[in-house]
Amino acid sequence: xxxxxxxxxxxxxxxxxxxxxxxxxxxxxxxxxxxxxxxxxxxxxxxxxxxxxxxxxxxxxxxxxxxxxxxxxxxxxxxxxxxxxxxxxxxxxxxxxxxxxxxxxxxxxxxxxxxxxxxxxxxxxxxxxxxxxxxxxxxxxxxxxxxxxxxxxxxxxxxxxxxxxxxxxxxxxxxxxxx
Ligand code: GDP
Numbered sequence: 335x336x337x338x339x340x341x342x343x344x345x346x347x348x349x350x351x352x353x354x355x356x357x358x359x360x361x362x363x364x365x366x367x368x369x370x371x372x373x374x375x376x377x378x379x380x381x382x383x384x385x386x387x388x389x390x391x392x393x394x395x396x397x398x399x400x401x402x403x404x405x406x407x408x409x410x411x412x413x414x415x416x417x418x419x420x421x422x423x424x425x426x427x428x429x430x431x432x433x434x435x436x437x438x439x440x441x442x443x444x445x446x447x448x449x450x451x452x453x454x455x456x457x458x459x460x461x462x463x464x465x466x467x468x469x470x471x472x473x474x475x476x477x478x479x480x481x482x483x484x485x486x487x488x489x490x491x492x493x494x495x496x497x498x499x500x501x502x503x504x505x506x507x508x509x510x511x512x513x
Contacts, residue, residue, distance in 0.1 A: 336507055337376075337384045337417040340452075341408070342424030343434065344390035347454035350490035351424065352377065352387055355500065374411060383507055384417070392434045412447055419506055420448045427453040427467055427487065431474050440478060450484040452499070457489040 342348050356377055375387040388411060389404060412418070421442055425435050442449045451471070456464055464487060472482045484502070488495030 335378075335382060335384050335417060336419045336510060337386050337415070338419055338503055339386040339388055339411070339415075339421040340424065341388040341421060341438075342390060342452075342454075343392040343426070343432070346390065346424045346426050347490055348387065348390060348424050351452065351454060351488060352385065354488075354490040354493060354496050355379070355385065374407075380504075383503060386411075386418075391438065392432075412442075412445060415447070418447070419503075419510070420450055422452045422486075423449050424452045424454050425471075427456050427464055428458050430467070431471050436474060439475070439483075443479065450486065450502075452495075453485060453487045455489060455491075456487045456494055457492045 340348055340352060356379065373389065377385040377387065379385050388408060391404060391408070412421075423435065423439055423442070425432070439449060439451075453464070453468065459467070468485065468487070471485075475482055486495050486499050486502070488499065
């Protein structure tokens, strides 16, 4: 089955987003405590694709060795990614583009892994600020890439972006079945 990977900094709102997408409150554990998702979890959605929940990166208070372990983990996942269609990189809409996220996107690009961006916690900003922050990303990414990747603006607490995201994935799946 086709696979879609979800990844981002610790505390970006990944568990909440996964719960929104799956419509189940208890599936992915959310917490205010960063660094909670430790292992790779797979969720079967609509019986026709897998959502892959990758561990959060960039948690400041972890040791060098656990950072290494994480990197190995992620690198390994992406090296054996036969089923992977797209990675979704989650970023908190409230923050300016962060080096760690940009570096990760760069790494995906260099390794030929398609990705889209999911902006999270959109309920925390006014629409004008959302537009501004997306523009900041666009400006930086266009220094490296020819086009801005696909992106989605979401809020798990306000149930925003769910249909758009699921529709996007369904479309990709349908196109793959055709080809
Ligand atoms: P994870 O570490 O990336 O899995 O992040 P979580 O899903 O556990 O969320 C981290 C924190 O952000 C929690 O306190 C959530 O309640 C909060 N959060 C997550 N998504 C949203 C959102 O869409 N809006 C708001 N306001 N808070 C959110």
